[in-house]
Amino acid sequence: MKLSRAAKRTLLAIMAIGFTFIYLPLLLVVINSFNTNKSFAWPPTGFTTEWWSKAAVNEGIRDAVMRSFFTALIATTIALILGSFAAAAITRYDFFGRDTISLLFVLPIALPGVVTGIALNNVFTNFFGKLTFFTIVIGHATFCIVVVFNNVAARYRRLGVNLQEASMDLGANRFTTFRLVTFPLIKNALIAGGLLAFGLSFDEIIVTTFTAGAGQTTLPIWIFQNLFRPNQAPIVNVVAAALILISILPIYLSQRLTADKG
Amino acid sequence: MQRSPKARAASLISLPLAWLLIIYIGSLFALFITSIWKIDTFTSEVIREFTLQNFIDVVTDRAYFNVTIRTLIVAISVTLICALIAIPMAFFMARIARPKSRPVLIALVLTPLWASYLVKIYAWRTMLYPDTGFLNWLISPLGGSSPGFGMIAVIIGLSYLWLPYMVLPIYAGMEKLPNSVLDASADLGAKPGRTFFGVVLPITWPAIIAGSIFTFSLSMGDYITVQILGGTFQMLGNVVYQNFSLNLPFAAAVALIPVMIMIIYLGSVRKTGALDNL
Numbered sequence: 147m148k149l150s151r152a153a154k155r156t157l158l159a160i161m162a163i164g165f166t167f168i169y170l171p172l173l174l175v176v177i178n179s180f181n182t183n184k185s186f187a188w189p190p191t192g193f194t195t196e197w198w199s200k201a202a203v204n205e206g207i208r209d210a211v212m213r214s215f216f217t218a219l220i221a222t223t224i225a226l227i228l229g230s231f232a233a234a235a236i237t238r239y240d241f242f243g244r245d246t247i248s249l250l251f252v253l254p255i256a257l258p259g260v261v262t263g264i265a266l267n268n269v270f271t272n273f274f275g276k277l278t279f280f281t282i283v284i285g286h287a288t289f290c291i292v293v294v295f296n297n298v299a300a301r302y303r304r305l306g307v308n309l310q311e312a313s314m315d316l317g318a319n320r321f322t323t324f325r326l327v328t329f330p331l332i333k334n335a336l337i338a339g340g341l342l343a344f345g346l347s348f349d350e351i352i353v354t355t356f357t358a359g360a361g362q363t364t365l366p367i368w369i370f371q372n373l374f375r376p377n378q379a380p381i382v383n384v385v386a387a388a389l390i391l392i393s394i395l396p397i398y399l400s401q402r403l404t405a406d407k408g
Numbered sequence: 409m410q411r412s413p414k415a416r417a418a419s420l421i422s423l424p425l426a427w428l429l430i431i432y433i434g435s436l437f438a439l440f441i442t443s444i445w446k447i448d449t450f451t452s453e454v455i456r457e458f459t460l461q462n463f464i465d466v467v468t469d470r471a472y473f474n475v476t477i478r479t480l481i482v483a484i485s486v487t488l489i490c491a492l493i494a495i496p497m498a499f500f501m502a503r504i505a506r507p508k509s510r511p512v513l514i515a516l517v518l519t520p521l522w523a524s525y526l527v528k529i530y531a532w533r534t535m536l537y538p539d540t541g542f543l544n545w546l547i548s549p550l551g552g553s554s555p556g557f558g559m560i561a562v563i564i565g566l567s568y569l570w571l572p573y574m575v576l577p578i579y580a581g582m583e584k585l586p587n588s589v590l591d592a593s594a595d596l597g598a599k600p601g602r603t604f605f606g607v608v609l610p611i612t613w614p615a616i617i618a619g620s621i622f623t624f625s626l627s628m629g630d631y632i633t634v635q636i637l638g639g640t641f642q643m644l645g646n647v648v649y650q651n652f653s654l655n656l657p658f659a660a661a662v663a664l665i666p667v668m669i670m671i672i673y674l675g676s677v678r679k680t681g682a683l684d685n686l
Contacts, residue, residue, distance in 0.1 A: 149504065149600050157504060160496045167493070168520050168571070171531035174542055178534060187540035232424035239417035247425060249674075252683055254432055256621055256674060258629020258666045260645040264652050264659060265435035268442055288432050291424060349524045351632055352645075356652075369526045373533075373636065386527040393523045398515075 172390050179387035184380055197380040207385060210368035213279070217364060218347035221286035222294075225343045228287075229294025230336060237302035252296075254289045262288070263356030270357060277359035285357040286350060290343035297339030301332050345393075436667070443660035452654050462661035472647065476665055479643040482563055483627040487574075489567040490623045491616060494574035499608065502582035503590075517575050525569060529636050532565045533557075536637065557639035565637045566627045573626070574619035581615025582608065614681045621683075624673065628666045 149157070174188075182192035201207060235241075236248050254262060262285070270281045309331070313323040351366035358367060369385060372378040443462055446455040466472050501513045520528065535542050536554050544554035555561055585608065593603040609616075631645030638646075644666055651659035674683070 153600060154504065157496055157500045160493075161500050164493055164497045165516065167568070168517070171528065171535050171568070172520065172523060174534055175527065175531045187537075188534075188542040188545045228424035228427055231420045235417045235420035239413055239420075241414060241417045241421075247421065249678075249683060250425075250428055250433070254428070256625055257436075257670050258625050258645070260629040260631055260648050261436070261439075261663045261667050262432075262629075264648055264663050265439040266431075267652065268656060268660065269431075269435045269438050272438075284431060288428070291427065295424075349526075351525060352629065355632075355649075366524065366526050369524075369530070370632065373526070373530065382530070386524070386530050389524045389527050394519060 175383060176387045176390060179380075179384045181380075184376070197384045201381045201384040201388070204381060206363070206368060207365075207381075210363050210365040213362065214348050214365040217279070217282050217286055218344045220283050221290045221347045222340050222344045224283075224287040225290030225294045226336060226340050229291045229339065229343075230298045230332070232291070233295050233298035233302055237299050238307065251292055253292075255292045259352035260356075263353040266353065267356040277357060277362070279359060279362050281357045281359060282354055282362060282364065285353045286347040289350075289353070290347055293343040293346060294336070294339035297335045297342065298332055301335035305331055439660045439663060442657050443664060445657045447655050447657050452656075454656055459657075462658045465658065466661050466665070472662065475642060475644055475647055478559070478641075479628055479645075479666070480669070482559065482566065482643060483624050485563045486566045486570060486627040487620045487623040489563070490571050490574040491620065493567075493571060494578050494619065495609075495616065498575050498578035498582050499604070502579050503585070503608075514576075514579060517572055517579075520568075520572060526632070528569055529565050529633050532561070532568060533636055536561050536564070557637055557641075559638070559641050561637040561639075562634055562641060562643075565633045566623075566630060569633065570623040570626050573622035574616075577615045577618040577622075578612060581612040581618075585611060617677045617680050618683070621674065621677070625666075625670055628669065 177190065179197060180193050180195065181190040182194045182196075183190060232251060236244060236251070266281070266285050266288075267277070270277055270284075274281065309327055310323050313327045314320070318326065349366060351364075351370060354364055354367060355370075358364065363371070365385075369382055372382050442454065444458055444460065446457045446459045446461070447453070448455055497517070501510055501517075505513055536557065538544065538554055538556040541554050547553065555564075589607060589611070590603060593607045594600075598606060628643075629645055631643065631649045634641060634643050634646055644662060648659045648663045651662065677683075
């Protein structure tokens, strides 16, 4: 589309403002993690790496990171299986109630998290007896399924069925067709959906506060618990800065994966 | 192996469907049932007897009506702000930027989606801190001051959090637009502005609505950001959170307000095809 110079300049300016809006607060957190001033008044008063070395040996953080990691790992595994099954069924077959079911598969992300949280809390405490580590995982898996479903379903819709039909016309059975044709085609959607699900689970707090058992501190819960403690502020800030720096990795990976999908 | 397509579909869908029906829909249903139960006001124990009192309390108490309105105002503001920023950004990235730089641009927008929710809100807490925060330092020479913590801060924070959720579907929608449609519009004499408002925007409307489902729903159910950036400001999520350990049936009744609003919203946008763009 051809635009006038003025229109192009306006758009460029909006892009610049948009990116400043996105990155300035994050940049500030990273800078503040080296700030000697404990209350982070701006501008910084001096440079120190003290907070980073303190955070590195903090056991509470290490414990919370491990718990978040395993929660995300299990929830993502469940979601990859169930989400891709559902995507295959809904996009490739026509059956009674399909539209209703596909609406059902967006509900867990379309309804507010506080509702999911209190609904699960109610059921877990009344029927399962109490909240544990696994109640966190069940809660996370529920919205992770939706994320994987969305990614894989979008890929299936774009694929159509021609390639699979060609494969079967040439004599391959259903399993061989899946292994040699379908799976390679949806592989990237699975990885992208899996990464997104993992990231969301690792980061989730709204549902988690309602479903975490006593002492089951995930990393977001740890941050939230320590956020209002003035003494812990520099350590919390380091964790925040570390998370920002680490978050560049999955984005790089998923970018590599989607770049070659054509 | 040679089963009918129906049987294959059924075997694929049964497990994920069972998970969602039992765990998710089952929980929502149980929540609804709980909202029509009574409570022992001394022990906070739920008594399984029918009552509509919780709903009557929610509807008749002016305070909850006000919280609902405030929550709606925040959710609508956040959705509008996100749309106003996301539409030009997505348009630039999908149609104007050189194809080679598009993946880089989209990665730059996506990165904050991966940064932790709490980290982002925390970042805004340091930005908005009254008197000593960065924003205050930035605009105080101009005679302004940080809005401090409250409704404005919550709207800024939530807009920041959910912006990528708005950019992504709109970008995907605009990228799919065939060039021939835009060329046709130009050939028929439309100026770029006319093409944008008369062709690009209507075709990508479902994608914009899809983004709005995220921003609207996520804003309405939030209570953590409100605690961190809101000061004394409260939203529906906070009412639910504060009541759920003391009076679960009442909290359940309050939680059904955002559910009703979301169901009405989803129902009214279903025809646009937005749900396929999620």
